[in-house]
Amino acid sequence: MGRRKTKYELITNEYARKATLKKRKAGLLKKLSELTTLCAVPACAIIFSSYDAQPDVWPSRTEACQVLEKLESVPEKQRGKNMMDQTILLKRNILQLNDRLEKQQKKNQELEKELALVESMAGESNCDWNNLEQLNELSCRLQENIKFVSDMIELKGV
Known part of the structure; x- marks a missing residue:
């Protein structure tokens, strides 16, 4: 209970x-x-x-x-080095939460780019193909993946 x-x-x-x-x-x-x-x-x-x-x-x-x-x-x-009042504690917590938010936003952006790449390769893309910035991001992501796969092939000696 x-x-x-x-x-x-x-x-x-x-x-x-x-x-x-x-x-x-x-x-x-x-x-x-x-x-x-x-x-x-x-x-x-x-x-x-x-x-x-x-x-x-x-x-x-x-x-x-x-x-x-x-x-x-x-x-x-x-x-007073380790002492803090509520204001200092809240400011520190806000800074930590903002850092975590920024990291999560970057992670979400990377996942969105990966999803867009996978969708475009599968022919199901919802991307705006007139958006040059989005196409460049997709191209860079694709080149990174190609390089990764090439490196893995060389490493395995296939």
């Missing part, structure tokens, strides 16, 4: 909100503990809540201070 999709909105019931915070905080701290143990990465968490007078600090205040001091000692330029 699959999980149902969670709606992310403020929990109106105060008791349920407090219970959810307690459970999620425990889950978050458990994941953080696993991360530090399995990957040997220094990490800390500081969780502020309106239910507690003091913030929850994991693993301890002294260790959290050490991690934060270590972060502060890293130069500003290097510290």
Whole structure:
């Protein structure tokens, strides 16, 4: 049985909100503990809540201070090198998707040329024979295929 999709909105019931915070905080701290143990990465968490007078600090205040001091000692330029906000993340994703789109468009154009060549050889061409550019593309494609077949024949020694 699959999980149902969670709606992310403020929990109106105060008791349920407090219970959810307690459970999620425990889950978050458990994941953080696993991360530090399995990957040997220094990490800390500081969780502020309106239910507690003091913030929850994991693993301890002294260790959290050490991690934060270590972060502060890293130069500003290097510290922000791998950090990104939503704008930077979206721009990077858009660039990657545009690259993938361009590659797919080139692949589609090549497949269309190949299809036009095969159709013209079979006598079923839908090409506009008055279009000189299309005819040149077809001719180049045909020459490439002839060269490929000739090279394969020479390679096999037939």
